[in-house]
Amino acid sequence: MRKLLSAVTAVVASVSLVSCGLGTGGGFTPSGELAGEVSEIDLDGLNIAVGSKNFTEQILLGKIAVVLFQSAGANVNDLTNIPGSTSSRQAQITGDVDFGFEYTGTAWITYLGETDPIPDEQAQYEAVRDADLAQNDLVWLPPAPMNNTYSMAVTRENAEEYGLETLGDIAKLPPEKQTYCVEGEFNARNDGFGPMLEAYELTPPDSGRLSIVDTGAIYAAIDGGTCTMGEVFLTDGRIPALDLVALDDPRSFFPKYNMAPVIDREVLEEYPQIADLLQPITEDLTNERMQELNARVDVAGEDYADVAYEYLVELGVVE
Structure with a gap:
């Protein structure tokens, strides 16, 4: 039923989030046509709500997803810029948000209630992936090299x-x-x-x-x-x-915060090609690459959506 009414619930979700004080991104986000290795992917018929938290990197990652999904033919409800980790997470747990980029450490410690981080990045990712799927029907796709700890x-x-x-x-x-x-x-x-x-x-x-x-x-x-x-x-x-x-953290106090796409299981089962669509992004985003993109917003004052669109064009997945 949620799938059949996804277009309607996307609008209701947007209104609900705003009425609860959760200011979201919205606004115009450019799109193009898919290119390169993802050029054959088609998401026509998909209605998807994309969320993010309300700091630069998260908004920028959210806009990257909005541009990419729109360019693949999906109807996207832009719910980026939700204030705070807790509100953003709750929106995804309840199904108001279908997709977002999240961090392994945040999920493990803050969302899943664990107290001891796992020092190995891959082991930490796998632990979060397995727990969130079992508990919340959320699928964690493979993570990026970037560690936003x-x-x-x-x-x-x-x-x-x-x-x-x-x-x-x-x-x-x-x-x-x-x-x-x-x-x-x-x-x-x-x-x-x-x-x-x-x-x-x-x-x-x-x-x-x-x-x-x-x-x-x-x-x-x-x-x-x-x-x-x-x-x-x-x-x-x-x-x-x-x-x-x-400053370095030789005692590995801070958890690993590798970024990964997180998506509702039902959405991914209906549109499994989403995993292939996102793969070039997660493979490309190192700490240095993310620093460059963040600096274009925080230092150069560029618009989130413009930076997101130009990044995808430069990467060769949108034209």
Whole structure:
């Protein structure tokens, strides 16, 4: 019944999400014709709702999916830019969203409630894939090489002056220099700020040395000296753009956050060619490639949909 009414429910889902305060992307997203190795794939007749969370990389990945599905002939409901991991996940669990790009570490720790990350990337992916299929009828297609895990970053000047290479080196800093900028979700996560300090035996900062700021403002805060260290994602384009140094995690505290396409099982069973359509994307997206795409939005100020479309054209899967 959900399949027969998918076109109607897509509209209802969009209205429901907005009425619940979940602002979504929408707007015009360009499309073309499929090309290259995916040129023969046809998704005519498919109605699919694409979701994403509300930070740059997620919106950009969501728009890549929107462009790709539209170019393959699908009718796409653009529900990108849903605020927060919890809301985005709930939309997919309830069937309001059929497809999104997700991270293995987020699913394992935050969604599936596990406490111990699996250090091996492939083993972590397989554990998430098997659990989410069994529990939620969600299919995890093969992951990308990119690992959008957390770290703390410092300016190159501070890294060189104090010999900062790893998270454990934070202890080398004078107490007054141990200042942090993090966003609210990271501060509350069980794979976030407090547990990280504990894992590296670092002294928790008092309130005067901890600033809770929006994710997008952290990079400028580090660069401008508001704080010595700030929470970053390793695929963020502002790390190379601002010449920041992301500290290594030798104790493997942070889970692996490999990105993978996640899709409703019924949708994939009806349109199995979706797996082949997405394969060139996941094979291409390394940390460096994702940094470049993210920087086009966060540094150069380009539009998400334009960057997504031009990426797919450059990759040779859309023309």
